[in-house]
Amino acid sequence: MTTTVYVPIDATARSLGADEVAAAIAREAAARGESVNIVRNGTRGLCWLEPLVEVATPAGRVAYGPVDAADVPELFAAGLLRGGDHRLAHGRTEHIPYFKNQERLTFARVGLGDPLSLADYEANGGLRGLRAALSAGTGADIVEEVVRSGLRGRGGAAFPAGIKWRTVAATNADRKYICCNADEGDSGTFSDRMLMEGDPYVLLEGMAIAGLAVGAEYGYIYLRSEYPDAERTLLAALGRAREAKLLGDDLLGSGKRFDIELRRGAGAYICGEETAMLESLEGKRGMVRPKPPLPAIAGLFGKPTVINNVITLASVPIILDKGGQFYADYGMGRSRGTLPFQLAGNIKRGGLVEKAFGLTLRELLYDYGGGSASGRPIRAVQVGGPLGYYIPAAKFDLPLDYEAFAANGGMLGHGGVVVFDDTVDMAHMARYAMEFCAIESCGKCTPCRIGSTRGVEVIDRIRAGTRRSENLTLLRDLCDTMIHGSLCAMGGLTPAPVLSALDHFPEDFLR
């Protein structure tokens, strides 16, 4: 009898030795005369258990982790292939509370099987969205389904996706484009990467649906160069998708066409800003463009362009398959559907938690995350990437919803949550925010280009105790200028971490 064993091929798992674990399992099985079929699946998102090995048993998939290659002989001795008990065993994967309590819509398939198997993809609900879109009467019907779902841009700005699509659909042009922003540069975020490596076809399907909706026949994925594993997976998926007519001149035999090209970024954070991304796709320096014109009207090569991030586009197939209302039934207020939160930094159980909007930071940090990795008290949490606010423990009970969170001085952004324990120096983190902006600013507008460098200097003076109260006033003034005078969110939001550090942790600036 052949036993199926799953060892993730996800970059996080590989960074922790998953390839060596897979090789050790093959070796040990051969030595023992056991027959195993090793499947390299996407990650389940239980990253603290990576490399997470799963064994298919009659009772379901049993999880072991974190597995080191050196543990493998001992695991076999404990009856790994029959789901035997061991100190690294966690019972059935689907019963682990961290996984069981999630609401996986966008990530429904990630971790189930071989990410590049189109047969697995279809068997688990893939292509249903595209089929529904192809049988929908017109592009407008598709757009309205997305409007009904309430889906908002998951890249951070949370603009309603359907409304953006409407604008592109209504703009006449000889060519239109779908651009997927896969420049996931925010620290603490990895959901785009996990999705592209774990279920690449859902992204391609979402982009094809967007093309049908607005009348575009060509799309680009702008992928950051820091993700070589995602690049390999996407290139392989694009090839197979063309063979299977999920892309090309005859989408699933409908006569409609849509194709996608992968483009690599080159290590510039600012290219995650949509207009800088367009410049980069056009082969130029990633300099931010003033808006208007909106990219939906004059975007890539001056043509109407849908720009959405990976998670937004990957959420479209399930909306077309199950209906906008199904998706809208999750969530709270004007935040409909689910968000794949990412627990990162100093957290005991880091990983991906897809939940409907409305849970609290406290639930995320303690029920899922299990508190800090160091065991010390959690002092501050940065939500929404390097341009996000630092949230103090007193605010952990806020519901995670775009509006409620924003009303209380936060920004959900891309759903990344970076945890710091009580050893953090918040004045240092504020300085880092300004320094990062100085390094990554495109340089087009003065408040961002010069303001960030001046910000580092002013914070250095405050920390050195030089005319402290005057410099604190100056820092707030400078932040005000950056907020109101910057061309894009880079300069406009760099003050968010700085001011929240000043407001909630003033003592750190007075040491």
Next chain:
Amino acid sequence: MRQGPIDEAIATRGHLPGGLLEVLHAIADRLGWIPPEAVERVAKALNLSRAEVHGVITFYHDFRSEPPGRHVLKLCRAESCQSMGSEQLAAQLERRLGCRFGETSPGGAVSLEPVYCLGNCAASPALLLDGQLRGRVTAGRLDRLVDELTAPAAEERA
């Protein structure tokens, strides 16, 4: 020697709309850097000015104008990795390699670079060594890694 990769990059990627980054990537993938003679040839082939090509090369961190060391080590210095002690690892690397971030160690074994997020934030701290991602990096593991990269035997092989 250098003619080959530059010509090839232009031939395979130069026709793409807005394909300058693609051409430069293709050159950098083969050579590890963008040699000065590439600027003029790429500019000519893509009907751009040399200033435009130079501007793009210098805008993006990925494109070097100097050849790298035998290994390229990128340590993540963003928030998530900082929360798990990456700044101490950064100091350790500078000390052990005898160079600052943005420089190559004396002897040319390792080019040390900062990177701002590798998407491995649930396994911080993280680094990228010659394109290979490593997570949950500790001071001990980093020391062994530097030993391997700078060992005389490794230098001879490289």
